Amino acid sequence: MYRHLNIGPAVVETALILYLLGFYISGEVARRHAKRHGLDGNAVQNALIIGLLVGIIGARLAYIFQHWAIYREDLGGWISLTPQALAIPAGLLAGTAASLGYAYWRKLALRPFLESIAPGLGLFMVILGLALLARGGAFGQASDLPWAIDLWGETRHPTQLYASIGGALTLGAWWYWRLSLLGRGFAFIVAGNALTWLLVGLLLAEPELVLNTYRTLQVVAWAALVAATLGWAWWSQLPYQPGNLSQTE
Amino acid sequence: MKVNWTAFAVFAAILIGGLIVWLGRVDDPDALIGPPAPRSGAPAPEFSLVDLNGDTHTLADYRGQPVIINFWATWCPPCRAEMPDLQQVYEKYEDDGLVILAINQSESPNTVEDFADEYNLTFTIMIDNFQVSDTYEVMAYPSTYFIDRAGRIQHAEFSGPMSKSFIESQVLDLLD
Numbered sequence: 001m002y003r004h005l006n007i008g009p010a011v012v013e014t015a016l017i018l019y020l021l022g023f024y025i026s027g028e029v030a031r032r033h034a035k036r037h038g039l040d041g042n043a044v045q046n047a048l049i050i051g052l053l054v055g056i057i058g059a060r061l062a063y064i065f066q067h068w069a070i071y072r073e074d075l076g077g078w079i080s081l082t083p084q085a086l087a088i089p090a091g092l093l094a095g096t097a098a099s100l101g102y103a104y105w106r107k108l109a110l111r112p113f114l115e116s117i118a119p120g121l122g123l124f125m126v127i128l129g130l131a132l133l134a135r136g137g138a139f140g141q142a143s144d145l146p147w148a149i150d151l152w153g154e155t156r157h158p159t160q161l162y163a164s165i166g167g168a169l170t171l172g173a174w175w176y177w178r179l180s181l182l183g184r185g186f187a188f189i190v191a192g193n194a195l196t197w198l199l200v201g202l203l204l205a206e207p208e209l210v211l212n213t214y215r216t217l218q219v220v221a222w223a224a225l226v227a228a229t230l231g232w233a234w235w236s237q238l239p240y241q242p243g244n245l246s247q248t249e
Numbered sequence: 250m251k252v253n254w255t256a257f258a259v260f261a262a263i264l265i266g267g268l269i270v271w272l273g274r275v276d277d278p279d280a281l282i283g284p285p286a287p288r289s290g291a292p293a294p295e296f297s298l299v300d301l302n303g304d305t306h307t308l309a310d311y312r313g314q315p316v317i318i319n320f321w322a323t324w325c326p327p328c329r330a331e332m333p334d335l336q337q338v339y340e341k342y343e344d345d346g347l348v349i350l351a352i353n354q355s356e357s358p359n360t361v362e363d364f365a366d367e368y369n370l371t372f373t374i375m376i377d378n379f380q381v382s383d384t385y386e387v388m389a390y391p392s393t394y395f396i397d398r399a400g401r402i403q404h405a406e407f408s409g410p411m412s413k414s415f416i417e418s419q420v421l422d423l424l425d
Contacts, residue, residue, distance in 0.1 A: 003407065004388045011389040013407065067418040077414030084406055085415045136288060152286035191262075198269045207281040207290050218273050222266040229262035233255040 002134050014134035016083065022127035023052060026120030033119055037112035038242035044116045047102045055095025062090030111235065112242045114186035122171035122189045125196075129164030138163070138217070141205045157203045166196025183240025187232040194225035282401070287385040289405055293318070293396045294384045298352065298375035301362055306350060306373060308400070314346040315423035316396040317416075320382055322354045323364045325390040327409035332368050334413035339372045342420055352377045354390065395419045 002014050027048045031041035063085050064071040064078060071077055077085075103113045132138045140157030148155040170192025174185055181188050201218035208216040275281060285294040293316075297307040308316070319335060321328035339349050349372035353361050358376060365374055385394065391409040394402050404419055 003386075063418075067414065067421070070414045070417045070421070074412070074414040077412040080412035080415065081408075082406070082411050082415045083408055084404070085412070085418070139288075142283075152288050152291065153284045194266075198266055202269065202273045204273075205281050205283060207275075207278055209275055209278055212278060213274050213276070214270055215273050215275065218270045222270050225262050225266045226259070229259045233259050236255055 003136065013083075015131040015137075018127055018131035018134060022124045022131070023048075025127070026117070026124040029120040029123060030117045034112075034116040036242070037115050039108050039112050039116055040106070041116075043106045043108055044103070044113060047099045047106070047108065047113070048117065048120075050102045051095040051099030054098035055091040056086070058094025058098075059086035059088055059091025062087035062094075109241075109243065111183065111240065115183065115240075115242075118186040118189045119171065119174065121186070122167065122174060122193070125167035125189075125193045126164050126171065129160045129162075129167060132163070133158070133160035137206075138200075139205055140203045156205065159200050159203050162203070163196055163200045166200065167193055170196065183238075184232050184235050187228045187235060191225055191228035191232065194221045194228060197221035198225060287394065287402065287405065289402050291402055292400055293394060293402050296381045296384060298350075298377060298381060300373050300375045301358060301365065306375065308350075308396075311348045312400050313398050314348050315342075315398060315420060316348045316350060317420070318385070318394040318396065319349065319351045320354065320377075320385065320387045320390060320392045321351055322390050323356055323360055328391040329368075331391060331410035331416075332370065334411065334416055336368065336370055336372065337413060338416045338420055341417070342424070345424055347420060347424075349373065350375065352381055354382060355379060395423055397423050 004011050005014050005017060027045045030048060031045040034041040034044040060078070066087060100110070100113075103110070136151055138160055139151050140159035140162075142154045143157045144155060145157070147158060149158045149161075150156075170189060173192065174181060174188055177188075178185065198218055198221040201215045201221060204215060204217060206215075206217070210216050210219050283291055285292040287294060293308060295308050297305055299305050308318075317335070319328075321332070323329070335349060335351070339347060351370070351372060351374045353374060353376045355378050356376065361374060361376060364370075382392075385392070389407055391411075393406040393409070393411065395404040395406075397403045403423060406415075406419075
């Protein structure tokens with residue numbers, strides 16, 4: 001685990017750097033890839049940047065509203081740089097809505113937009129596993145396998161690396177079949193990563209549970225898998241037409 | 250008979266996904282807690298240290314009370330910045346049983362005492378010779394652990410300075 005990096009006099013969380021690096025690379029990949037789907041690459045990248053910014057602001061506002069009694073008396077706390085004062089699920093929802101809203105406003109058709117960001121999303125999921133490893137998150141159960149890693153006082157399954165490998169295999173499969181997956185690439189990337197996390201979830205030791213029994217991460221991955229499969233089924237019946245809304249309508 | 254592969258794929262995703270979730274179910278959540286470790290959800294590693302008055306404090310002494318462990322140093326700007334906020338939160342919730350154990354990193358007692366006087370700090374301050382900070386895998390200052398009444402780490406914060414609101418929000422979660 002490499003939780004911190006020393007950059008000059010500053011100490012920075014490694015995971016934060018990896019998240020930002022992953023976002024930057026994903027945005028660049030989406031920008032370049034958008035042209036193949038008849039979209040303005042800069043508009044696609046802007047949609048992602050706006051999603052990130054609104055996501056961060058939304059996550060902070062949601063955290064503030066959850067602790068309103070405290071924050072209403074401390075306006076300085078609203079803009080403090082404490083990165084943990086974020087309600088992540090609310091931020092993800094706000095960021096996704098903002099990205100899609102901006103894409104709609106710029107008349108980027110949904111399906112080509114999602115196809116444009118698919119490989120970037122796949123890359124981000126690979127980097128996400130490495131970021132989780134750096135901060136010791138999503139850690140595995142105790143194991144004495146030769147490739148087990150020393151983490152939190154025990155040798156454990158490197159579940160974060162399993163997730164990265166699953167993400168890389170998904171991305172590789174998408175690349176290999178990218179022509180036949182045209183129009184369904186986004187659903188393929190989401191389904192591949194959801195299946196990865198469903199399986200990785202079997203080895204997780206993190207005690208985040210739904211109904212005090214089922215692993216939260218697995219339940220979320222299951223929902224994503226079903227949604228991606230439904231998207232795949234829906235899009236399989238429709239011809240794929242690249243371009244923005246004015247071109248497709 | 251023509252097979253509807255699309256419907257089959259959706260049905261398989263629901264069924265196989267549900268099966269994997271069911272296989273991953275946890276019958277005994279306490280079994281996932283694991284050994285003491287400096288991470289959220291784990292029991293906080295035990296330690297004993299002597300404070301500036303010469304009294305010994307063991308973490309286990311405070312079981313049943315919410316505890317904040319703050320690793321800090323006088324030369325660390327974010328540590329200095331968050332100290333007044335820690336003090337204010339301590340004064341507000343001291344009567345609710347809040348304990349703050351501020352663990353200084355190997356500085357001289359005189360330096361630490363002068364600092365405590367300058368900032369009017371009334372919570373417990375101890376000096377560590379890197380043994381406790383090694384146990385807690387402290388790699389940057391300040392590092393702060395919020396520990397609930399059961400002795401489990403509810404939140405670990407490795408950046409600073411923390412805002413007063415953030416500290417207070419975490420303390421309220423511990424008091425719930």
